[in-house]
Amino acid sequence: MLKVAVVGASGYTGLELLRLLARHPEVEIVAVTSREYVGKPLTSVFPALAQIVAIDFTAPDPESIASQADFIFTALPHKAAMGVIPAFMQAGCQVVDLSADFRFQDQNIYEQWYQPHSAPELLSQAVYGLPELYREAIRGARLVGNPGCYPISVILGLAPLLKADLLDPETIIADCKSGVSGAGRGVALASLFCEVNEGFRAYKVAEHRHTPEIEQELSRVAGYAVRVTFTPHLVPMSRGILATLYGHWHHPVTESELYQLYRDFYQGHPFIRLCRPGSLPNTAFVKGTNFCDLGLRVDSRTGRVIAVSAIDNLTRGASGQAVHNMNLMQGWPETLGLEVVPLVP
Amino acid sequence: MLKVAVVGASGYTGLELLRLLARHPEVEIVAVTSREYVGKPLTSVFPALAQIVAIDFTAPDPESIASQADFIFTALPHKAAMGVIPAFMQAGCQVVDLSADFRFQDQNIYEQWYQPHSAPELLSQAVYGLPELYREAIRGARLVGNPGCYPISVILGLAPLLKADLLDPETIIADCKSGVSGAGRGVALASLFCEVNEGFRAYKVAEHRHTPEIEQELSRVAGYAVRVTFTPHLVPMSRGILATLYGHWHHPVTESELYQLYRDFYQGHPFIRLCRPGSLPNTAFVKGTNFCDLGLRVDSRTGRVIAVSAIDNLTRGASGQAVHNMNLMQGWPETLGLEVVPLVP
Amino acid sequence: MLKVAVVGASGYTGLELLRLLARHPEVEIVAVTSREYVGKPLTSVFPALAQIVAIDFTAPDPESIASQADFIFTALPHKAAMGVIPAFMQAGCQVVDLSADFRFQDQNIYEQWYQPHSAPELLSQAVYGLPELYREAIRGARLVGNPGCYPISVILGLAPLLKADLLDPETIIADCKSGVSGAGRGVALASLFCEVNEGFRAYKVAEHRHTPEIEQELSRVAGYAVRVTFTPHLVPMSRGILATLYGHWHHPVTESELYQLYRDFYQGHPFIRLCRPGSLPNTAFVKGTNFCDLGLRVDSRTGRVIAVSAIDNLTRGASGQAVHNMNLMQGWPETLGLEVVPLVP
């Protein structure tokens, strides 16, 4: 059994990691950390885990954790993650980091959108943890930068089109909609039930920090610089991201050509599901799972391709993806511990 | 007191009309019709109206209704509306029709997206009921085609930009999100609570029948043919539409120039509210009202303008708009009976 | 125009007061206070009020406010309210207090469930602001203790039964369910969307501080001491309280006898609505209004009467009730400014 620790386990991505790791057949949870809840039983904070995970929160002390665990999930805020990860690496642990700190190849871009990087020497060995693009590299990685939730939904939705050079790269728009858990478990006015319920809004339009991450990866797939307009919205529901992705085609294509293109691109990737032609994804259909559902439309009147992707932002968009990366890093079957059936309704 | 009838009063737009008309100071509700509930008290179907409106449903018989009422709201499905409206017109009534039947100037376009038109002779006298564009014409109209909910959100969001010729007309995308009441009160599997709750999805992508209506009006404003890609989505909430509207600029503009443009365009229109720069609309902030809130952003990295509009699909998107049109047709103050404060939270 | 101030206007009951006062025909809002937002425009905190109320927040300084306003609504937390109300009273203002500080006749009971009372000399002149029981006293009051949200739902539901001595007073249970706005706008983990959404729970069972308030009023109505078991629950919705009220009968009664009893008891009270026999209240049907809907059942198998009441916790349960009390204190028609139609759906 692999000994794993979840560093920063009191938030929603931490909780989601515990949900998946608790039933993972090859894993033993040896430490869960939280500054706020040190010494408290995990189940006093998350009663849902009673009779499932019996462990107390400990302090996020890297040495102590590294002495117990061989594999570390860091579910900390940006900046805090890069503060502790070097110690884990030095101690010989493998790390999947759920923050943005190790997602960027170019330190400058990270620093332009986030803050000064305190462990830039690790950037070159970090692998961007999206298996559909980098499966082999992840298999050999010791440090994986787990992708952002929105970027996953956008990159998986557009990669085949860009790889095939079907779109005018100046015309790409990602209109994304996320459930509220994407904002985390931090106590903020804007996350109160009554502030969110029965309302819908856009936020951080054209300035969200997932933009450069999306562009980095789409550009790598395309082979040339891709710029996107990225617009996030908040949906009054707990889980799920739907991305509606637009681009103008170079030449007319049919929907069935597109479906074939996607089928080929994602061949052998167990967590991609293409909708039946004529139907489209619904975030409800991936709830609690690592699936990314994809649907395709052409608007021949205007010459646009519209790809729609749906993920669960906490599973595929964070913790399920992280477990998927662990599976690859350990040489295990990709789907191990992730064979969860969507909870519908 | 103006004697009004609501023909087709058992759906959500009918109910919303009754909510507003019940407190309108110049109006008396003399008839409410419903095939299904003939003879039943209105409050047996809508207990919320107990002690507010005391009337029984009658059959939708045009002659009988026209003999009691001078002003008719038809809240019937498409096709049914044009079946009864000629009789109301002949009887000398004024009519605001909430269906699509009298929104189109070009009979061909209507017939291409809907069905054969049974009263084409009335199309030329029908006025498109969007006061921000056609206030004077509505004042003189006897028949108003009340706009569709999505078109209102899109047209109000884009009109100033198109009037000022700021956008490349080939680049316009309307990504719209609607609450569930937009699907009406018809009993359908897809409208069940458990099918909608905690899910988000797109539907009728690039084929929704509001597309030609949007294009008709944007083209009239622009003075040349405008085509849009229109993508509707379903939000798990009862009321509200948010439209996120994209276009590539001809030349760079600043947000403050845009705000000035919109301020000028909508000067004197009481139901338009521009957000404070830096903030954006939320459908929650217009709930139950006739307001259309507008926010503006430029994405200078990609050369795009992003306009965001929020309305209540049942009020501004249907019944409030219809009352607004009645006010104009009667020569009353525009806001009469519509001075409702948003219900927050 | 009566000059009114809302002291503590940044919470949900403050916002609800502003919604109602903004359209009240006899009222001018001259001051809104908030420690947190001093100097900020009201609409920067509540964008929903844009173009409706134009005023800036000021500090909650009693002298300054009393110099501008003749009528004060205090929408402050318990304890803070009694800190400022004496100054308002001394300055000659009339006050409706939405906290618990002036609801109790017996200082001991208040102090046992809350804290030491800092203005006990005012308790005797404060009137419990439930017009269906104390209309005349409210008319003559200068200080009204506006009832708690749960107590309103319970007292209105049980008063006729207790007045008529129909129930065994040892058998009364109030099982109440409230929307989330009842917890206020304070930033707390338990009020986050993701903590509340898709869950249902009881809280403060048999220890909630509304218990002694309920018992005070039921005992006054009954003429003897009444004890209740009161169980509050949290419903994943923004507004509304449903109270399911149980008592064992002394002697068998029929539902139609009960309906007659309630009809007589509430005769002439405009905000009470009895459901049609066979139907029951739904919080959705009173949303945004001052109505209390009541339904009645007998369980003849077990000898119990079950009364069900529904209110909007922010309107009838707080701010609408407060405006109602103001209307009475001013000698105005009870329903002035409160003729709002429920927002359905």
Added chain:
Amino acid sequence: MLKVAVVGASGYTGLELLRLLARHPEVEIVAVTSREYVGKPLTSVFPALAQIVAIDFTAPDPESIASQADFIFTALPHKAAMGVIPAFMQAGCQVVDLSADFRFQDQNIYEQWYQPHSAPELLSQAVYGLPELYREAIRGARLVGNPGCYPISVILGLAPLLKADLLDPETIIADCKSGVSGAGRGVALASLFCEVNEGFRAYKVAEHRHTPEIEQELSRVAGYAVRVTFTPHLVPMSRGILATLYGHWHHPVTESELYQLYRDFYQGHPFIRLCRPGSLPNTAFVKGTNFCDLGLRVDSRTGRVIAVSAIDNLTRGASGQAVHNMNLMQGWPETLGLEVVPLVP
């Protein structure tokens, strides 16, 4: 691998069975039936199951199904179930029936609350499928009447108290609240999103057909006739039942005595979780699982015990319970295939 069929697989309990059976290590799904969808792929109706269960709907023909399957789950409406179950029994299949048809020991009671029974000869061999009460009998059963969702929540919450004779049996009240999936996937006005959302109501007060089922089982546990007042309510959420259960004590007890009583009673039952003293159940914490969470309070002021139970109505309240029963009938570990972690948030 046990060959199982789900007869009536197009509703929510059918879907929930498939969710669990798809990952059950000892089971193969050989048939799913639906009158409405005969010949259609399961995933065309439930896209969430794509890449998980590959099967087409067939007609609910007992002979054909019995020739393929050894174990049958009937997830049909009452009456339809008893129409097909005799054929399955005759063919030698084991059956868990999710309808009410085989829950009653006394045919008269069934017929009084439901309809004439068409297979009364099977009633005596049917076992009531609540393992905490009848584990051994279920192990030997060929036909199990799977309990109703509300009865499970009430019986598990009260059984220890009644077994210990702690309550006055004339004082028991079950105030229950259910998510909307309890109403099934049938297309009905009352189940529409906009009719349910943001509302809370009671229904079928003192007349719901789960009443006699609750009384049958509580009486068996107690050893004497128990009558309850049972009040169901509808919560605007998809899943979950919370039961708030009241009874007057014979003699004072403490909460810690009660906890000890429950601990002893449920010793060795893996799906019962007692809340930590001081905390109470939340339906969110059991979502998607077979757990029943229990919390206890005494109201010493009034002499009442209040037990609160929470289940997922589709899992513990129906399909998870059915799988649990199958496990017992097969001699497998009780928790096989049911080790699902609650989906929070």
